[in-house]
Amino acid sequence: MWEFLASIFCTLFGTCEDSNCRAVSYANVDHTVCTYAVDEIEVRLFLSSTNGRPFGRFSKLEASLKETEHQPLMLMNGGMYHADLLPVGLYVENSREEKQVSTKAGWGNFHLLPNGVFWGRDGKLGVSETKSFLNTKQKVDFATQSGPMLVIEEKLHPKFLKDSDSLKIRNGVGVSENGTTVHFAISHRPINFWNFGRLFQTELQTPNALFLDGTVSALKTQSMSRGGWRDLGPMIGVFPRK
Numbered sequence: 001m002w003e004f005l006a007s008i009f010c011t012l013f014g015t016c017e018d019s020n021c022r023a024v025s026y027a028n029v030d031h032t033v034c035t036y037a038v039d040e041i042e043v044r045l046f047l048s049s050t051n052g053r054p055f056g057r058f059s060k061l062e063a064s065l066k067e068t069e070h071q072p073l074m075l076m077n078g079g080m081y082h083a084d085l086l087p088v089g090l091y092v093e094n095s096r097e098e099k100q101v102s103t104k105a106g107w108g109n110f111h112l113l114p115n116g117v118f119w120g121r122d123g124k125l126g127v128s129e130t131k132s133f134l135n136t137k138q139k140v141d142f143a144t145q146s147g148p149m150l151v152i153e154e155k156l157h158p159k160f161l162k163d164s165d166s167l168k169i170r171n172g173v174g175v176s177e178n179g180t181t182v183h184f185a186i187s188h189r190p191i192n193f194w195n196f197g198r199l200f201q202t203e204l205q206t207p208n209a210l211f212l213d214g215t216v217s218a219l220k221t222q223s224m225s226r227g228g229w230r231d232l233g234p235m236i237g238v239f240p241r242k
Contacts, residue, residue: 022035032186032219035181036238039123045237047098056232074236076220079144081232085233089102095140095142112148113148115148121141126175126208127210146211148211149210150200151200155201157197167191169191170211173210174204174206174208176205184236186217
């Protein structure tokens with residue numbers, strides 16, 4: 001009985017222990033940060049099931065994976081999407097480009113330039129500002145574009161305001177300078193871009209970090225869950241390397 005109640009409590013409040021995830025407090029806001037050694041994991045993106053319809057929920061993706069794969073160490077929403085759950089910007093899954101890159105400015109967080117790309121190739125992971133990513137002309141195994149960038153070459157996004165009152169639940173990703181470690185973070189309470197960016201810049205020390213989304217932000221590991229109350233578009237899956 002107590003184990004059941006503990007499971008419910010940790011699902012609701014994200015208090016479960018996980019060997020790769022820890023609580024990090026910054027700017028008086030608690031976050032869950034999940035950190036992985038890049039050479040020990042495989043990262044994949046997921047959008048649609050075999051019927052062509054977006055999964056929408058982690059539970060539907062997990063049900064699909066049970067038949068063919070190991071269960072993921074972590075799932076997180078992986079970039080902005082339209083009402084039909086399809087990606088706003090670049091989306092590459094299993095080396096196949098399913099949505100082209102967007103470089104235009106405009107309204108909303110995605111178009112608060114510069115935005116960026118979280119990508120993987122041959123076991124290497126990276127976060128790059130969009131134009132820098134395009135300049136490399138590299139073929140990738142996966143890529144998801146979102147925005148804005150949180151940290152760009154060790155500096156905060158130039159349009160962030162320290163005293164901004166735009167507060168949202170937020171999640172993002174950053175890779176260590178030597179490329180050996182990837183950090184996924186989600187805030188427990190609303191936070192502004194300045195402070196969320198500073199989490200990656202100063203606490204996690206990632207020279208480049210990317211905002212994935214806000215409000216809909218969700219995280220699920222084998223022992224905890226945060227968010228996930230709304231349908232999601234692209235999803236990031238972290239698996240043990242085979």
